[in-house]
Amino acid sequence: MAYSDKVIDHYTNPRNVGTLDKSQNSVGTGLVGAPECGDVMRLQIQVDSNNVITDAKFKTFGCGSAIASSSLATEWLKGKSIDDAMKIDNMDIVEELALPPVKIHCSVLAEDAIKAAINDYRVKNGLEAFEVAKSHH
Amino acid sequence: MNLPIYLDNNATTPMDPRVLEAMLPYFNAKFGNAASRNHAFGWAAEEGVDYAREQVAQLIGANEKEIIFTSGATESDNLAIKGVFEMYKDKGNHIITCVTEHKAVLDACKHVEKLGGSVTYLPVKSDGLIDLTELEAAVTEKTILIAIMYGNNEIGVIQPVKEISAIAHKHGALFMTDATQAVGKIPVDVNADGIDLMAFSGHKMYGPKGVGALYVRRKNPRVKVTAQIDGGGHERGMRSGTLNVPGIVGLGKAAELCRLEMNEEAIRLSALRDKLQASLTVLEESYVNGNVEHRLPHVANISFKYVEGEGLMMAMKDLAVSSGSACTSASLEPSYVLKSLGLSDDLAHSSIRYGLGRFTTEEEVDYAIEQTKKAVNHLRDLSPLWEMFKEGIDLDTVEWAEH
Ligand SMILES: Cc1ncc(COP(=O)(O)O)c(C=O)c1O
Numbered sequence: 001m002a003y004s005d006k007v008i009d010h011y012t013n014p015r016n017v018g019t020l021d022k023s024q025n026s027v028g029t030g031l032v033g034a035p036e037c038g039d040v041m042r043l044q045i046q047v048d049s050n051n052v053i054t055d056a057k058f059k060t061f062g063c064g065s066a067i068a069s070s071s072l073a074t075e076w077l078k079g080k081s082i083d084d085a086m087k088i089d090n091m092d093i094v095e096e097l098a099l100p101p102v103k104i105h106c107s108v109l110a111e112d113a114i115k116a117a118i119n120d121y122r123v124k125n126g127l128e129a130f131e132v133a134k135s136h137h
Numbered sequence: 138m139n140l141p142i143y144l145d146n147n148a149t150t151p152m153d154p155r156v157l158e159a160m161l162p163y164f165n166a167k168f169g170n171a172a173s174r175n176h177a178f179g180w181a182a183e184e185g186v187d188y189a190r191e192q193v194a195q196l197i198g199a200n201e202k203e204i205i206f207t208s209g210a211t212e213s214d215n216l217a218i219k220g221v222f223e224m225y226k227d228k229g230n231h232i233i234t235c236v237t238e239h240k241a242v243l244d245a246c247k248h249v250e251k252l253g254g255s256v257t258y259l260p261v262k263s264d265g266l267i268d269l270t271e272l273e274a275a276v277t278e279k280t281i282l283i284a285i286m287y288g289n290n291e292i293g294v295i296q297p298v299k300e301i302s303a304i305a306h307k308h309g310a311l312f313m314t315d316a317t318q319a320v321g322k323i324p325v326d327v328n329a330d331g332i333d334l335m336a337f338s339g340h341k342m343y344g345p346k347g348v349g350a351l352y353v354r355r356k357n358p359r360v361k362v363t364a365q366i367d368g369g370g371h372e373r374g375m376r377s378g379t380l381n382v383p384g385i386v387g388l389g390k391a392a393e394l395c396r397l398e399m400n401e402e403a404i405r406l407s408a409l410r411d412k413l414q415a416s417l418t419v420l421e422e423s424y425v426n427g428n429v430e431h432r433l434p435h436v437a438n439i440s441f442k443y444v445e446g447e448g449l450m451m452a453m454k455d456l457a458v459s460s461g462s463a464c465t466s467a468s469l470e471p472s473y474v475l476k477s478l479g480l481s482d483d484l485a486h487s488s489i490r491y492g493l494g495r496f497t498t499e500e501e502v503d504y505a506i507e508q509t510k511k512a513v514n515h516l517r518d519l520s521p522l523w524e525m526f527k528e529g530i531d532l533d534t535v536e537w538a539e540h
């Protein structure tokens with residue numbers, strides 16, 4: 001299977017690889033997937049007092065599409081409000097990266113990671129976690 | 138050096154140009170049907186087939202009458218297993234095989250189970266070899282066939298075929314082996330090894346695709362299989378269908394070249410493979426899968442922990458290799474062969490198979506070493522698992538959000 005140019009681009013020059021200090025209250029961390037499944041994604045956001053995401057970082061163990069999906073997600077997250085970030089749908093990622101059907105779950109993982117990071121941030125700051133519709137796997 | 142570099146010779150091999158040359162006349166000038174007994178066109182084709190049959194027989198120490206040409210190892214495996222079951226089912230209905238066999242063997246066994254056969258799937262030890270005591274313990278009065286592969290296609294381990302055939306014969310069962318990965322790579326002798334039936338394929342030994350053979354012993358004992366394809370009664374009634382003359386001629390030539398060159402080739406390739414393996418296992422947390430002493434000379438299967446195989450293959454875009462990662466398979470399951478060694482899923486996901494071949498050069502191997510090292514390091518920089526490992530976090534204690 002050939003990869004789309006966008007997947008290759010994100011994969012070869014991944015944006016925003018790295019680690020934020022998870023002990024800080026302004027940082028939300030989402031760790032999703034499992035080594036046994038062959039994919040683990042860690043996505044982190046730094047949120048300012050206006051609920052705007054000022055920075056995002058990721059590290060991913062997974063296939064090229066999973067790495068590209070998380071790289072793209074960090075790009076999209078920066079500058080978005082928490083509310084807008086919650087609206088990112090895995091199908092937006094699929095479309096942007098032209099992922100084939102067998103790679104849709106890699107984008108689902110990215111969406112899960114975004115939501116997990118946001119909820120981690122919310123819980124840390126005494127807010128209630130958003131409901132996340134589970135079950136796409 | 139041309140890129141990309143082909144290091145997937147267990148999947149298929151490029152055809153040797155000398156094989157192509159031998160085949161060409163049989164596409165046009167000598168196009169006859171080998172079964173046409175009454176004219177020169179038929180005779181020319183038949184002569185090509187007869188000669189190829191001798192070339193193939195010589196490679197494996199067989200008599201040419203014992204070679205049944207087929208469309209490849211998949212068909213040979215099917216013919217051997219289903220054909221033996223049908224032929225001998227009055228004697229017994231039990232077959233013993235092992236869990237790391239190729240799907241062609243496993244699925245043919247599944248088919249036999251539907252027909253009333255009973256099949257034991259032996260596990261393998263962590264090095265990929267079967268346990269001979271377990272094998273013998275699995276034999277019953279009803280055992281008619283033991284089917285254990287010669288060399289494994291994913292990890293290259295070589296099963297103790299002589300000992301296995303001795304156990305089979307001691308108990309009056311036949312011994313069949315899928316030797317697709319071994320024939321033409323290491324010395325295989327049907328008499329010295331005690332083989333009653335053996336499947337192999339042209340395209341794994343620098344011959345063409347779509348042609349293979351089943352060796353069926355004719356003496357001590359005389360073995361028969363029930364045909365699975367009915368028709369004109371070709372190949373001593375065991376495999377009907379107009380012979381694929383160019384393919385068979387190519388298989389013959391490939392067999393001859395292997396017979397003449399494989400010893401030297403094995404020495405050269407195992408030196409290159411060892412260099413590759415030694416250079417790559419210098420990387421932290423890398424592990425060789427399968428027994429390294431009883432192994433085909435040209436294969437190394439290595440897991441690079443904390444990086445995922447498909448991602449790794451993508452980073453090594455100038456290398457054509459294969460991975461046991463689930464992400465490369467439609468089923469989203471990692472390699473069943475690696476899992477049956479007891480490898481954890483994450484190590485199975487992290488594996489790369491390097492398969493060297495006749496046309497692999499040292500320069501290419503050096504390049505592969507560099508590419509792999511670079512890719513593994515790049516991906517570890519991206520890997521949350523690597524970071525956790527480096528921080529001393531035991532990944533088994535993490536609660537994963539499995540999906
Ligand atoms: C061990 C083994 N058996 C059988 C086969 C199938 O061979 P063929 O492609 O000739 O049908 C292969 C090749 O993938 C193999 O490696």
Ligand code: FES
Nearest residue numbers: 039062063106464
């Ligand atoms: S992470 Fe396995 S297919 Fe993408």
